[in-house]
Each structure stands twice: as structure tokens, then as C-alpha cells.
Amino acid sequence: MIIVGVDGSPHARAAVEWAADDALRMRQPLRIVHAVDRSPYQIAKFPAAQWPDALVRGGEQALAEALAVARERQPSVEASTRLLEGPPAIVLRDEAADAAEVVVGNRGLGGFAGALLGSVSVHVAGQVRCPVVVVRGETDRRHDRIAVGVDDSPECEPALAYAFEQARLRGCAIRAVYAWYMPVYAFAPCPNDMDAIREAADEIINDRLERFKKEYPQVTVEEDVQAAHPVDALRQASTESDLLVVGSHGHGALASTLVGSVSRGVLHHADCPVAVVRAR
Template sequence: MTGHIVVGVDGSAPASAAVEWAAADARQRGLDLKIVHVCERPSHGEDAAARAGMLKAAADRARELARGVEVSTELLAGTITKRLIGESAAADSLVLGSRGLGGFAGLVLGSVGLAVAGHAAGPVVIVRGSAQARQDRIVVGYDGSGHSEAAMTYAVGQARARYASLHVVSAWQMPAFSPYAIGYSRLLEDVIREQSAAARQRVAFWRERDPDLLITDEQPCEHPVSALIRAAATAELVVVGSRGQGGLAAAVLGSVSHGVLHHVTCPVAVVRPRTQEES
């Protein structure tokens, strides 16, 4: 992993918002910023000049917002998703707008963002709109899986860089019991107590590791997507693992991260654990 953030641009409003978010993130975390545009077809003349101008405008905006940050640009040729995923291998994180110019206006998240979030080597941040009012709170979904552990690590780093608090959501759903089973109410009470205690214990490790960071937590008995949407209302960033405990091994993007990406309006970071070769 190297000390730079990559942000993709295509001239769309969400991409411009992504540049602004990435520039601020690079400044807060002391990282360089690389702005890329992927061209799937050869460009010449006015088209090539327009693409170069777009990159320059994005770099000028980033430098204006994050003075002192080293900003570079690169025009890449090839398939958009493949080139962006390739860029993620050597980057701290990859930042994208929620939709590009090729998307349908009614879509919340474009196909490029969805594909890259599921396959990138590290964290992918999806930015929907222009910067929102500072909330001083990072929200992270945490279920103890390997992907959520990586999400916690990233969320802690973001909270520290932003001097923000960290709110941990460990939502879970009640397993199916027959209401006619003997001791049904006691079974429910036991499950609630055990699930809540296990979630609190997982968070206790992070409190002990980072005693100077304000960490709050909740263990709601509801669908994780619903719980994270609710918590996101007062967050400046929501962080989730690319898959959780309930995901199939073959799935690259779990139902929770997929649901959060489609419904949460603040920036969302989807974090996938890096392999030893990628680290």
C-alpha cells in the first residue's frame, strides 16, 4: 500500500464531488492525490484536448482545496472498471462519484461504482453529491467478520484524521423460532443477551486499543441496512466491509454493502481486506 489516494473523473457532477472529497481526505490524512480519467476509445483533436482540460480543471480544484498536497494526473486507456481496479492495488483508497455521465439519471449508483466497489484491492469511497455539513461522526458496520475488521481499521483511521467520534453499529437479526416452542420467550431473551454481549465485547477491544478515541456503539435487533441508514443520518462517512458474515463465499459485494450504497446519501466507504501480496 502506498501513500496516495486515487480519484476517478469523467466530467460529471458526482465526479467533481468525488475530487473535492478526495482532496480533503488527502489533506487530512497526509497523503498524495492522483486524479485519473479512463478513456475506452482513442481520442484525437478536440476530444483529446477536452479530456486533458477536464483533468487539469480537476487538479486545479484539488490544489485549491488542499494546499500542500501533491496532486498528479494521468489519462489511462482501456476498460474503465479494469483500469480503476488496477489503480486500487497500489493506492491507499479509490474515490468515485456515485454515477458517471453514462448512467441513467434515475440511478443512485452507477454500474462502474458498483463493479469497482466489489472488486477493488482496498477501500472504495463512493461520493454522491457535494460536501455536506460536517457531522464529526464516522459510522461503521461491524459484525466481527474479516471484512468488517478491515472496515473498523479504516474507520478508526478516518475518525482520528477528522478528529471525529466513531459510532459502531452491530446490527443482527433474530433467528427463526417456532412461537409454539417450549420456552419461546426465554429463548428470545437468551439470544438477545448473547448477541448483544458478543457485539459489545468486540467493540471493547477497540476501546482498549484506542482509549483516546470516542467510540459509541449499538446492537439493534434489525436488518443491518436499516440500522446503518438510520445511523447515517448524522454521519459524514459510513464504512462497511464488502461482505459480512452472511455473505456467500463467491459474492464480491454483500447485500449489506450493496443496500447501503444504494440508500445512504453521505459518502460510503466499502472496504475489502487486502491480501498479503497487496499490502
């Protein structure tokens, strides 16, 4: 099942269209979810339960509009709606327990507003085990290419698996981006040092891609190895891609609840939808 969070905003509509398309490609049912978050209105003297429930009515309207969008976009996809109460991050996390994918817009009016671009996003992308897609940038253009970040960490493998499967389903190419930092020395590095660094980078990306090239022989792969900050390299790749895929790299004592700085950076600056993929 594919879960999409909505709040009635134009960005949520784009997320529903994306989710409906992916549901068709992946042959998955679609569940449209709206979170009614009463916590900002819980005033002890005036309990929210006594107020006219505009929040619920607004949620019902958002769901009805989103369902109409999904059915218009992909009539053959099985689509349903759920109105749930609670903070958006918790609602989304609980709904995604058995999901194949979670989709949200990058901005909104409430409910899932900015769901993947603040503290909520860090929590969701760190806790949800399935891929989380943030629909941002231009979504109606076609480059027939998916960009994916490659590095030498274990978190890279699930991202590559998701990217190659999406490329197979879409019939498009893969651009595998490996960015490495220029070493900082007291003096400029000699040419032999730079050659060794480039050779090591080429070896890493070749090792990472070898298995997936064999499993997906129908997918054309472009290897992009460059000396640059990973966020800059991936953001540039996003300008010519339909989707950017990154692994989730959390660090420290709360690693399981965090996405890394590269994931956060591309979520804020990419020019196309971004998928954050964690290891299951």
C-alpha cells in the first residue's frame, strides 16, 4: 500500500498525483490520510471537544478533494481515505507500518504542512521503514532519468535498490552520483595523490553498482563521479532528473530517529521530488 498525507493545499494535490502514478506502476492500493491535530488548540479552560469541529470538517473536505484527484488521475487504482487524530508525524509513522511507500508534499496549510522539512520530517524519515517521497519542484516535466546518491556506507544499498526498481518501472535511466571532498593539506596535493583519490572513488561506485547492473540489465546507468559537496552534486543532478533518491544517514545516540545532513540538504534544495530510503 502507498500512503499519501494531504491537507487541502496545492502541494498536497501534487503529492496525490505522484502517489496515484506510483500506485499504478507498483500495483499497490492507495490510502489518502489526513491528520487532525488538536494539540495546538488544547486550552484547559476551553477544551477543544467543546468547539465547533471545523478541524474535522476541513479534514473531510481535504480527503474528498484528494480522492477526486486520485480517481481522475488514475481511475484504475484502488483508493481509500482515512481521517485520523494526532500529530502528523505520529499518524504518518503508524499508518506506514506495512506501507510500500509514503508520499507527502513539501509545503501545506496544516496537517502535513512542511511534513518533511522540519523536526517532523526528521522524526518521520528516521522512523518510517519504507521509502518516504517528498514531492517538490517541477513534477510535470520529463527527463526520463532518476538520480541516486552513492557512497561507501551500508545505507547506500537500499537507496540503490529503490532507485533501480523505480527506473525499471518507469523505463528510464539511472544517474549514479558519487561526490568526494577535495583533501585539505597544508600544501597542494601532488598529482599522484589526486589520481589515487579518483581511482578509489571510481572503484567505490563500480563496486556499489555491479550487482544492480546485473539485476537490471535493461536500465541504462550513467556514472557521475565528481569532487564536490554531496548536497551540491545531488542538487545539480536533480535539475535534470524526475526523482532524486538518497539513503538515510543518521548519526549519534539518536541515529534511528534522524536523517543525515545530506538528506536534509537535498530535501530543502532539490529541484525535483526526493525519496529518502532507510534500510529495513
